[in-house]
Amino acid sequence: MLAVFKRELKAYFASPTGYIFMGFFLLICGIFFAFSNLLTASPEYISVLSSITFVFLIVVPVLTMRLMSEESRQKTDQLLLTSPLSVTSIVLGKYFAAVAVFLITVLITCLYPVILSFFGTIAVWEIVGGYIGFFLLGAAFISIGLFISSLTDNQVIAAVVTFGALLFIWVLDWIIQGIPTDKISGIVFACALAVGAAALVYFTTRNIFVSATIAIIGLGIIAGIYFTNQYFFDGFIVRTLEWFSLLKRYENFMMGILSLSPIVYYITFSAVFLFLTVRVIEKRRWS
Amino acid sequence: MIQVIDVTKRYGQHVAVDHVNFTVEQGEILGFLGPNGAGKTTTMNIITGYISATEGSVKVDGYDILEEPEEVKKRIGYMPEFPPLYMDMTVQEYLDFVSDIKKLDRATKKRSMEKIMDLVKIGHVRKRLIKNLSKGYKQRVGLAQALIGAPPVLILDEPTVGLDPKQIIEIRSLIKELGKEHTIILSSHILPEVSAVCGRVIIINKGKIVASDTPENLSKRLSGTGRLSLRVAGPEKQVLKLVRELEGVKNAEVQGVKEPGTVDILVEAEKDIDIRRPLFYALSRAEYPILYLRSVDLTLEEIFLQVTTEEREVS
Numbered sequence: 004m005l006a007v008f009k010r011e012l013k014a015y016f017a018s019p020t021g022y023i024f025m026g027f028f029l030l031i032c033g034i035f036f037a038f039s040n041l042l043t044a045s046p047e048y049i050s051v052l053s054s055i056t057f058v059f060l061i062v063v064p065v066l067t068m069r070l071m072s073e074e075s076r077q078k079t080d081q082l083l084l085t086s087p088l089s090v091t092s093i094v095l096g097k098y099f100a101a102v103a104v105f106l107i108t109v110l111i112t113c114l115y116p117v118i119l120s121f122f123g124t125i126a127v128w129e130i131v132g133g134y135i136g137f138f139l140l141g142a143a144f145i146s147i148g149l150f151i152s153s154l155t156d157n158q159v160i161a162a163v164v165t166f167g168a169l170l171f172i173w174v175l176d177w178i179i180q181g182i183p184t185d186k187i188s189g190i191v192f193a194c195a196l197a198v199g200a201a202a203l204v205y206f207t208t209r210n211i212f213v214s215a216t217i218a219i220i221g222l223g224i225i226a227g228i229y230f231t232n233q234y235f236f237d238g239f240i241v242r243t244l245e246w247f248s249l250l251k252r253y254e255n256f257m258m259g260i261l262s263l264s265p266i267v268y269y270i271t272f273s274a275v276f277l278f279l280t281v282r283v284i285e286k287r288r289w290s
Numbered sequence: 291m292i293q294v295i296d297v298t299k300r301y302g303q304h305v306a307v308d309h310v311n312f313t314v315e316q317g318e319i320l321g322f323l324g325p326n327g328a329g330k331t332t333t334m335n336i337i338t339g340y341i342s343a344t345e346g347s348v349k350v351d352g353y354d355i356l357e358e359p360e361e362v363k364k365r366i367g368y369m370p371e372f373p374p375l376y377m378d379m380t381v382q383e384y385l386d387f388v389s390d391i392k393k394l395d396r397a398t399k400k401r402s403m404e405k406i407m408d409l410v411k412i413g414h415v416r417k418r419l420i421k422n423l424s425k426g427y428k429q430r431v432g433l434a435q436a437l438i439g440a441p442p443v444l445i446l447d448e449p450t451v452g453l454d455p456k457q458i459i460e461i462r463s464l465i466k467e468l469g470k471e472h473t474i475i476l477s478s479h480i481l482p483e484v485s486a487v488c489g490r491v492i493i494i495n496k497g498k499i500v501a502s503d504t505p506e507n508l509s510k511r512l513s514g515t516g517r518l519s520l521r522v523a524g525p526e527k528q529v530l531k532l533v534r535e536l537e538g539v540k541n542a543e544v545q546g547v548k549e550p551g552t553v554d555i556l557v558e559a560e561k562d563i564d565i566r567r568p569l570f571y572a573l574s575r576a577e578y579p580i581l582y583l584r585s586v587d588l589t590l591e592e593i594f595l596q597v598t599t600e601e602r603e604v605s
Contacts, residue, residue, distance in 0.1 A: 014378055077377070081340055
């Protein structure tokens with residue numbers, strides 16, 4: 004894992020990718036810092052952290068598009084996959100390399116609150132908490148980017164799809180507000196999920212029996228829940244979509260609340276996408 | 291050393307490798323011969339664990355590729371058809387990286403690195419970026435990569451493709467040299483290459499093994515056609531008539547006139563008859579001197595045609 008990590012980290016700075024990422028990130032961060040802190044003489048630094056999160060939409064695809072797609076395009080994945088390394092350690096090495104570049108950039112921005120502290124009092128712990136949230140949010144976005152990069156051998160497609168996925172997460176909270184919360188729509192959505200899962204199983208295994216069983220069990224569970232607790236389906240769509248709402252949990256950090264649950268959430272979120280990446284690579288070798 | 295048992299690989303409806311069985315003994319150099327798309331690369335990818343077989347199993351040194359992939363992969367050095375090189379690294383950085391992912395310790399790494407660089411002659415380009423190297427050097431770096439960690443088994447997929455004739459001879463003698471210490475499988479679509487290097491040849495076509503023999507036996511079986519190309523100084527019609535009337539000649543046709551006053555003829559003899567001497571005496575008696583006479587090698591297509599029809603006759 005360490006070898007892959009080191010190679011990826013070097014590769015970021017052997018090509019313009021690392022510099023573009025850091026440069027753009029620091030530029031946006033600097034502009035916001037100048038406008039909301041320096042020019043207004045305000046020590047309220049955490050607002051900078053909450054307003055620059057949009058920059059992830061643009062820079063995360065730059066950081067992750069190459070990771071897996073370039074390996075399969077250049078056929079260097081043959082080297083990695085025929086070496087005694089496990090797929091998990093390859094994926095982790097790449098993920099941590101991208102996260103390390105991100106972390107270095109974030110650490111550079113730590114200079115801004117230090118500058119502020121010379122001229123006034125800053126809420127140190129609030130900023131530390133804010134940075135933890137900021138870092139975890141970025142790391143979760145990177146895991147999505149890495150996953151998408153493993154699906155294609157074209158960097159541009161990986162970048163565009165990653166951008167789309169992040170944009171979807173971005174507007175998710177806004178979408179959630181307009182979604183119906185009544186019982187019927189909840190049940191329809193749950194049934195669609197069960198059928199969708201069965202269809203997915205069918206397309207991957209081509210086994211009609213297993214997928215039919217999954218669909219029947221899924222629908223059975225839905226019926227069971229309906230007869231025992233029918234209020235479960237009130238707002239079911241909203242609750243499901245909220246699982247994916249990375250930004251809602253980020254608000255806690257910005258309010259100065261540092262609790263365990265969003266931290267666990269972000270780490271789990273990244274872990275799930277890393278797991279999916281490993282599965283995609285393993286799957287490709289089987290088909 | 292290597293056991294390939296009933297390996298099949300399907301891509302949807304298409305069968306890339308069809309129930310392939312063979313074993314490779316320790317210290318053997320096995321040649322894998324077949325046209326493009328015959329399933330050579332797929333078979334090699336399955337042995338090295340890059341892709342998995344739909345059916346069947348592969349064992350290297352007693353370890354199954356599916357059950358103990360790490361043990362198998364440790365024992366194999368693989369050089370794919372397109373060497374898996376990182377263009378943004380220098381040769382030295384790249385080989386260091388490969389030693390790291392093959393989990394070599396520092397001392398072994400240092401010791402083996404110099405030896406390998408000497409062996410494939412890339413020591414003087416070690417500081418250069420791989421993307422700036424010529425095709426021949428890239429190929430050598432690819433080979434060096436396979437040699438790192440001194441794996442007992444080497445799998446080389448078309449190791450001489452894209453090289454100039456001098457480099458091809460170098461690489462071939464290098465492979466022969468390596469064969470003293472390693473078990474080697476190498477693929478090619480050039481028969482002379484395989485017969486020059488390998489102790490045994492497997493011919494594969496459309497995913498199936500059609501022949502498996504030593505190169506000597508194979509060429510004996512294939513030399514039966516006895517086709518000769520010759521240039522004779524003399525008038526076209528008379529020469530052709532003379533040749534056709536000769537006993538043992540199945541067919542003769544004019545290939546063209548390359549030198550004024552001469553004619554080039556392609557002669558096909560009956561099976562198992564050596565017509566070179568009668569041909570010589572007949573033409574010299576008629577005072578049509580032979581300027582050159584050589585036997586024509588079979589093209590790969592013809593070899594397959596012959597081997598496949600022969601197999602059918604046998605079975």
